[in-house]
Each structure stands twice: as C-alpha cells, then as structure tokens.
Amino acid sequence: MNQGSAPRAAAVSPAAAPPRRARPLGGAVAYLLILPAFLLAALIVLWPLATITNISLHDVNRFGQLRGYSGLANFADLWRDPDFIATLWRTAVWTIGVVGGTLILSIPVALVLNRDFYGRGLARIIIMLPWSVSVTMTAVVWRWALNGESGLLNSALRAVGVLDHNVVWLASAATAFPVQIGIGILVSIPFTVTVFLAGLSSVPEDIYEAAALEGASGWQQFRSLTLPMLRPFITLAVVLNVIYVFNSFPIIWVLTQGGPANSTDILVTYLYKLAFRFGQMGQAAGVSIIMFAILLAFTLLYVRLVSRTETPT
Amino acid sequence: MKPIFHLMGSAALLGLAGMAQAGDVRITVAEYSSKTGPYFDKMVSQFEEANPDINVIVEVTPWDVMLQKLTTDIAGNANADLAIIGTRWLLDFVEQDIAEPLDSYIDEDFQARFIETFLSPSRMDGQIYGLPVAASARAMYYNKSLFEEAGIDGPPATWEELKEDAAKISALGDDIAGYGLQGKEIETDVYFYYPMWSYGGSILADDGSSGFGSDAAIQAATMYKSLIDAGVTQDGPTAYNREDVQNLFKQGKVGMMITAPFLASQIKDEAPDLNYGIAPIPAGPDGDRGTYGVTDSIIMFANSGNKDEAWQFLDYLFTQEPRSEFTRGEGFLPVNKAVSEEPAFTENEDLKVFASVLPDARFAPVVTGWEEIADVMSSALQRVYLDQATPEEAMTRAADEANRILGK
Numbered sequence: 001m002n003q004g005s006a007p008r009a010a011a012v013s014p015a016a017a018p019p020r021r022a023r024p025l026g027g028a029v030a031y032l033l034i035l036p037a038f039l040l041a042a043l044i045v046l047w048p049l050a051t052i053t054n055i056s057l058h059d060v061n062r063f064g065q066l067r068g069y070s071g072l073a074n075f076a077d078l079w080r081d082p083d084f085i086a087t088l089w090r091t092a093v094w095t096i097g098v099v100g101g102t103l104i105l106s107i108p109v110a111l112v113l114n115r116d117f118y119g120r121g122l123a124r125i126i127i128m129l130p131w132s133v134s135v136t137m138t139a140v141v142w143r144w145a146l147n148g149e150s151g152l153l154n155s156a157l158r159a160v161g162v163l164d165h166n167v168v169w170l171a172s173a174a175t176a177f178p179v180q181i182g183i184g185i186l187v188s189i190p191f192t193v194t195v196f197l198a199g200l201s202s203v204p205e206d207i208y209e210a211a212a213l214e215g216a217s218g219w220q221q222f223r224s225l226t227l228p229m230l231r232p233f234i235t236l237a238v239v240l241n242v243i244y245v246f247n248s249f250p251i252i253w254v255l256t257q258g259g260p261a262n263s264t265d266i267l268v269t270y271l272y273k274l275a276f277r278f279g280q281m282g283q284a285a286g287v288s289i290i291m292f293a294i295l296l297a298f299t300l301l302y303v304r305l306v307s308r309t310e311t312p313t
Numbered sequence: 314m315k316p317i318f319h320l321m322g323s324a325a326l327l328g329l330a331g332m333a334q335a336g337d338v339r340i341t342v343a344e345y346s347s348k349t350g351p352y353f354d355k356m357v358s359q360f361e362e363a364n365p366d367i368n369v370i371v372e373v374t375p376w377d378v379m380l381q382k383l384t385t386d387i388a389g390n391a392n393a394d395l396a397i398i399g400t401r402w403l404l405d406f407v408e409q410d411i412a413e414p415l416d417s418y419i420d421e422d423f424q425a426r427f428i429e430t431f432l433s434p435s436r437m438d439g440q441i442y443g444l445p446v447a448a449s450a451r452a453m454y455y456n457k458s459l460f461e462e463a464g465i466d467g468p469p470a471t472w473e474e475l476k477e478d479a480a481k482i483s484a485l486g487d488d489i490a491g492y493g494l495q496g497k498e499i500e501t502d503v504y505f506y507y508p509m510w511s512y513g514g515s516i517l518a519d520d521g522s523s524g525f526g527s528d529a530a531i532q533a534a535t536m537y538k539s540l541i542d543a544g545v546t547q548d549g550p551t552a553y554n555r556e557d558v559q560n561l562f563k564q565g566k567v568g569m570m571i572t573a574p575f576l577a578s579q580i581k582d583e584a585p586d587l588n589y590g591i592a593p594i595p596a597g598p599d600g601d602r603g604t605y606g607v608t609d610s611i612i613m614f615a616n617s618g619n620k621d622e623a624w625q626f627l628d629y630l631f632t633q634e635p636r637s638e639f640t641r642g643e644g645f646l647p648v649n650k651a652v653s654e655e656p657a658f659t660e661n662e663d664l665k666v667f668a669s670v671l672p673d674a675r676f677a678p679v680v681t682g683w684e685e686i687a688d689v690m691s692s693a694l695q696r697v698y699l700d701q702a703t704p705e706e707a708m709t710r711a712a713d714e715a716n717r718i719l720g721k
Contacts, residue, residue, distance in 0.1 A: 061409050064388030109322070148549050149561065168549025169498075172699050257498055260551040260695035276381040277406065278685040 062279025510603025
C-alpha cells in the first residue's frame with residue numbers, strides 16, 4: 001500500500017518534490033492496484049455488454065435462449081422497421097428537449113438559491129424535494145393529474161379560466177409528448193441545480209466586487225464571470241443528464257406506454273416492448289447495443305469538444 | 314470447483330435454487346387480486362398437512378410483469394416447477410420445449426373434472442400442456458339508472474340500437490357518455506373484436522392469414538369511429554385504458570361498456586349503490602355475435618426436478634373445494650364442472666349472463682407472435698380514433714403487418 005500511494009500522491013501535487021519514484025513502480029504494481037476496480041467494472045459492465053452483443057448477433061427465442069448465429073440480421077430488421085427509425089428521432093427530441101429545458105431553468109434557479117436571503121434553506125429544500133420521490137411515483141401522480149375526466153390539471157386550469165373544456169392530455173402525442181418532456185424537466189432540475197450550486201459556491205465573491213467597481217452590468221458579470229466559471233459543471237450536468245434522460249423509462253411508460261400508436265415511444269420503451277411483450281430478444285439486444293453506441297459516441301465527442309474549446313482560455 | 318460452482322449458481326438464481334431441496338415444489342402464481350396470495354398460502358398449508366414430506370413455495374407476481382418474470386427466470390434457468398401463464402402464451406412455451414406435456418399424469422377421472430370448452434385451448438398437438446385455472450368471458454354492463462333517465466326500456470340487441478341508445482344517454486349531460494370506449498394499453502384490440510365478430514369478421518381467415526383487412530373489420534372500425542364522431546363515447550378514448558373506462562362506469566358516467574365478470578365484484582365493493590345490468594354483447598346486422606373467452610393455465614416446466622410432487626399439488630388444487638374457493642374469491646367463471654353446479658354460481662344473476670354467452674366465446678388465436686399482432690391492431694385502432702387514418706387505410710395496413718408477422 002505504501003509503495004503504491006507514494007507515486008499517486010506525487011502525481012496529484014505536481015508542486016511537491018519531483019516524482020522520483022513514480023517510474024520504477026509504474027508497471028506491475030499499478031496494474032495490480034487497478035485490478036480490483038477493473039474486475040468489478042468487468043463484472044457489472046463488460047460482462048453484460050458481451051452477453052448482449054452475443055445475443056444481438058444470434059437468432060434468439062423469447063426466453064433468451066440462443067438458436068444459432070444470425071450475423072447482423074437483427075440490426076437489419078431494426079433498420080427496416082419504420083417504428084424504430086421514428087423512435088430514434090423522437091428519442092433525440094426527448095433528450096434534447098429535457099436536457100436543454102433543464103439547463104435553461106436550472107441556471108437561474110441556482111443563481112437565486114446561491115444568493116443569501118431569508119428562507120434560503122427552505123427554498124433549497126423545496127427545490128430539492130422532488131428528488132426524494134421516485135420518478136415512477138411522480139409519473140403515477142401525473143397520470144392521475146392528467147386524467148381527462150377527473151384530473152387535477154384540467155380542474156385547476158378551468159378554475160383559473162385558462163380552459164373552458166376538459167383537455168384529454170394523454171389522448172394524442174401532440175399534447176402527451178410535450179407534457180412528458182415537461183415532467184422530465186421537472187424531475188431533472190433538483191440534480192442539475194445541486195451541481196450548479198456546487199459550482200457557484202466555488203466562485204469567489206471578490207471578483208464580482210471588482211467587476212462591479214469596473215462598471216460591469218449584471219448581465220456582463222454573468223456572461224464573463226459566472227458562465228466561464230460554471231463551464232466544467234455545465235459539462236458535467238449535460239453529460240450526466242443526457243445519459244440519464246436518454247435511458248429514462250418510467251415517465252413515458254407510466255403515462256402512455258409509448259402510445260397511442262407508438263407516437264410517444266423512445267428507444268428504451270420500444271426496447272422493453274420488443275423484449276418482454278413481443279419476445280424479440282435479438283432485436284431488443286440490438287436496440288440496446290445501438291443505444292450504448294450512441295451514448296458512448298456522444299459522451300466522447302462532447303467531452304472532447306468541450307475540452308478543446310477550454311484549452312485556449 | 315463444485316462448491317464454488319454451487320455458490321455462483323445460487324447467487325445467479327438470487328438464492329432461490331440454493332434453498333430448494335428435493336421434495337420442494339415452487340409455483341409462480343399471478344396476483345389476480347389482493348385475495349390471491351392469502352388463498353395460495355391457505356392451500357399450501359392444507360396440502361402440506363396432508364403431505365408432510367412436500368414443501369411448497371409460492372411466488373406471487375403481478376400480472377403486468379408475469380411474462381417478463383417468467384422470461385427472465387427461464388433465460389437464467391431459474392424457473393419454478395409450476396407457473397400460471399396466459400393460455401395465449403402457451404404456444405411459445407410448447408414450441409421451445411419449456412412446458413411439460415401432462416397426459417401421462419392425467420387420467421379420465423381427472424379430465425372429467427373440467428368443462429371441455431376451457432380445457433381445449435390448452436391442448437396442442439393432441440397433448441394437454443396446461444390446466445385452466447381461471448376463465449372469463451365478456452359481456453356488456455349497462456347502467457340501469459341512466460337507461461331509465463333516457464327513457465330506454467332495456468339493453469340494445471344490435472350495434473345499430475346501441476348507437477341510438479348511446480346518443481340518448483349522452484344527451485343527459487356534459488359529463489355523461491353513452492358508450493365507454495377503451496383506446497389505450499392492453500386489450501384495446503379486444504374491445505374492437507367484439508363488433509368485428511358481430512359483423513362477421515374473424516382475427517384469422519380460414520387460410521391462416523390475417524382477417525384485419527376484411528369488410529367486417531372495416532365496417533366495425535367505421536362504426537366505432539362514427540360513435541366517437543357523434544360524441545356518444547367519452548372524450549379522447551385513446552387516453553382511457555380498461556381500468557379507466559371501468560372507473561367511469563363505476564362513477565355512473567358511462568351508460569354501457571364491455572368487460573369481464575370481475576367488474577361486478579369490484580362494483581360490489583366500490584360502488585354498491587350502482588344500479589346496473591349485464592347483457593350479451595350486441596349482435597351485428599346478420600345476427601352474428603362474439604365474445605372474448607380468456608383462460609389462464611397452470612403449466613409444469615419440462616426442466617422441473619420434482620414433477621411427481623408438483624403433480625400431487627396440482628391434483629389437490631383442482632379438487633372441488635379449492636377450485637370453488639378460488640373461483641368465488643376472484644370472480645371468475647367456473648372451469649370445474651362440479652363447481653359450476655354449486656348454488657353460488659347457478660343462482661348468481663350476473664354470472665348466468667356470462668355463462669349464457671359462452672357458446673359465442675372465441676379465444677385468442679394460437680399463433681406465434683400473437684402479442685405483436687395484438688399491438689399492431691391496437692395501434693391501427695388508435696390511428697382511426699385519432700383521425701390519423703381512415704378505417705380502410707388503418708385496417709389494410711394492420712392486415713399487411715399482421716401477415717408479415719404470421720409469415721403469410
């Protein structure tokens with residue numbers, strides 16, 4: 001342990017003595033130390049990944065038992081399926097809509113909660129509260145609230161005079177999908193605000209005082225000070241939220257199960273139907289692999305793009 | 314190597330296999346209601362008293378995730394010895410050699426306990442693969458108070474009459490609908506087969522291809538769409554699943570709806586003052602009628618290590634006393650002849666109607682990919698209800714897609 005921690009400490013604080021002992025210890029010991037974490041990752045990430053890849057390349061019966069190699073036939077079937085292509089695009093709309101909306105709303109909320117005002121603790125608790133309720137439960141409550149006949153939303157909107165007749169929100173995608181995106185934003189805000197608050201607390205107060213002295217307006221301070229300082233936290237929020245929202249199942253499943261007529265399906269609900277309703281395990285595994293590839297590509301590309309724009313500054 | 318292997322195996326099976334011993338019988342049962350779990354616990358303790366060397370373990374699983382649980386269990390080789398399944402899934406289980414044929418256990422006496430109509434869907438290639446544990450058919454519930462208020466004498470005999478009656482009832486108030494139309498989630502397609510059968514259509518044509526493109530199907534879809542356009546159904550049917558429509562009926566907001574016997578037992582508990590009647594599903598122009606018959610079956614898994622013990626438990630479950638208690642508790646139709654002759658069933662007005670429509674009962678077709686075909690039909694209907702396609706377009710497309718799944 002001692003031998004191992006020495007080079008690590010040296011690497012973390014480059015200002016300290018030159019890392020004399022780092023090189024000779026590198027090889028075997030480093031790999032040995034990484035081994036437990038690698039084994040764990042292999043068990044919970046690589047092993048399922050390998051299994052799913054294997055399933056996606058086979059003809060599989062509905063009970064997940066392999067019935068012979070089929071090459072890329074499952075992927076070809078998906079490609080010919082108009083529902084799959086439409087679902088792919090809808091997943092992009094869903095992800096961009098929810099993550100974009102969450103970011104736009106979370107920044108001002110975080111800025112306000114970062115100010116010192118009476119009752120801030122309470123305000124923070126209220127903003128964070130939805131986080132403590134499971135997303136599935138939130139979706140169930142919304143399903144009741146959105147009921148066309150006896151839903152809370154309709155009676156509330158009628159009471160304030162916005163509506164003069166009941167809207168059956170979940171009857172068609174035109175109303176159901178925007179509502180689902182809205183709920184997605186609502187449940188993503190607590191986490192995102194938390195990330196931004198952490199970022200804001202690391203911004204020193206005095207630079208704002210200096211900027212104010214120089215005559216910078218509030219908007220200029222935000223553009224030139226807050227936003228650049230928050231950038232790594234925005235990157236983090238984007239990457240984590242995209243991964244989470246892209247894979248998010250409960251809201252859409254509970255409200256519409258992807259219907260009517262597949263018009264609110266996203267990849268993960270479509271995958272579930274393929275696997276557990278229609279018994280198309282091979283195609284479902286294919287969707288799973290495609291989702292994994294999309295997320296991996298996005299994350300690598302985005303982090304690379306962000307770090308490239310950051311280096312010159 | 315062996316202990317390690319055993320350890321890994323138990324971990325993979327969530328410890329269940331690790332606990333199982335010779336003489337243990339595991340049964341996965343569907344949770345029909347809150348009474349299901351206690352019922353099976355009681356049966357197990359009675360059975361174990363008579364058979365002290367057999368230990369029965371019951372796993373209660375909600376219906377919604379039943380197929381998913383069984384799929385996962387089978388894929389992981391961790392399935393129970395017995396399980397309740399929807400009989401419409403049985404073909405997949407038989408084709409993949411998951412289900413054990415039961416003929417070697419069944420003698421004439423045992424077979425004579427069942428009403429043949431309900432046993433027949435479990436028969437494949439001349440062998441019995443499942444024992445019907447629950448059965449139901451569909452009939453039309455109507456709200457007598459609303460009918461009276463609208464000045465209608467009795468339930469409609471044909472779909473033409475239904476449309477007129479629904480219009481009269483809808484005229485009673487803004488939040489009252491004549492006919493409750495299901496347009497969402499499981500059995501959206503079934504809600505449409507009722508009129509399709511009445512118009513003389515069928516799910517599969519005689520040559521085994523899809524019957525969705527037939528004139529009867531298009532006429533039935535056109536009829537349903539005309540109900541929506543005339544405003545005699547509840548608003549936005551595509552937002553209402555079966556439970557939602559049943560809730561409207563219990564609240565007295567819907568004049569008529571078609572569903573299974575269990576609504577009657579729910580009304581007894583939740584809306585005891587509701588004045589309702591049950592009638593056969595309306596007939597078509599040529600007098601055709603159809604109702605949907607559903608059975609669930611208990612199967613034995615081919616890989617079970619305790620088949621004889623499992624059969625002993627089945628034999629006990631299908632004797633009169635346990636069957637009677639289950640059928641009464643859950644509000645199903647009797648599948649056991651002796652049970653159906655008990656006064657609790659022969660003197661029940663509601664169940665009499667359901668029993669009377671049984672000759673018209675049609676079961677889900679025994680084809681692979683049935684769940685997918687049902688989904689194709691549900692989507693087609695939703696497009697019609699939402700005005701995104703004409704009945705001709707939607708039904709023709711549904712027939713094409715169904716034929717692709719059927720390989721026709």
